[in-house]
Amino acid sequence: MSEPIAELRGATITQEGRAVLENVSFALEKSEFSYLVGRTGAGKSSLLKTLYADLPLLVGSGTVAGFDLVSLPASKVPYLRRRLGIVFQDFQLLSDRSVGENLLFVLNATGWRGKARKQQRVQEVLTQVGLSGVAGRMPHRLSGGEQQRVVIARALLNEPVLLLADEPTGNLDPEVADGIMELFREINHAGTAILMATHNFQLLEKYPHRVLTCKEGQLLDSARA
Known part of the structure; x- marks a missing residue:
């Protein structure tokens, strides 16, 4: 059995102290797809933030993409995040830059060199998400579904081993949400593990996968049910 992409053992997830x-234990294997569900405030976003080291892990142990969350110094957090793709509900695209410039900003920030290589990578990820012709367009000229695809393209730039998605279909109508889910399935089948927080139980029924549920301070795991 290979080492899990993400694992927590006896972890306490804290938000603002x-x-x-509490006592969170689970492992996400390479290429696995899992949902993260629970009511608003139940701990979904806090769990994701702990996995990408935005919140400290003070109790228990945990590893993500080979990094130890407990002993991880602040200087190494960017290296962890380069192994991850993070998709937010509210897009967080830079409104004063074109789609291509948004993606180049990430490549520059994560140490890519060579103009031609960077341009090629931008075109590769946009093609992967079905938006090969939009590099020169401004984000506000795109639909909500197209903007979310740009966000996913941005998350894929550094070929992540794990994609963390926080309500990625929350602002989208059902038909567009289905298209985003199909894209996630393609990414997952290509070898990237996905942990997706969602309120959309119709997606869980239509695209069944393992479900982790935040409920009353505990993390329940459908794989152990």
Whole structure:
């Protein structure tokens, strides 16, 4: 059995000094797809933030993409995040830059060299998400679904081993959400593990996968049910 892409053992997930989840233990294997569900405030976003080291892991142990979350110095957090793709509900695209410039900004920030190589990578990820012709367009000229595809393209730039998605279909109508889910399935089948927080239980029924549920301070795992 290979080492899991992400694993927590006996972890307490804290937000602003308050424990929101306790005794959290789970492992996400390479190329696995899992949902993360629970009511608003139940700890979904805090769990994701712990995995990408935005919140400290103070109790228990955890590793993500080969990095130890407990002993990870602040200087190494960017190296962890380069192994991850992070997709937010509210896009967080730079409104004063074109789609291509948004993606180049990430490549520059993560140490890519060579103009031609960077341009090629931008075109590769846009093609991967079905938006090969939009590099020169401004984000506000795109639909919500197209903007979310740009966000996913941005998350794929550094070929992540794990994609963390926080309500990626929350602002999209059902038909567009289905298209985003199909894209996630393609990414997953190509070898990237995905942990996706969602409120959309129709997606869980239509695209069944393992479900991790934040409920009353605990993390329940459908794989152990």
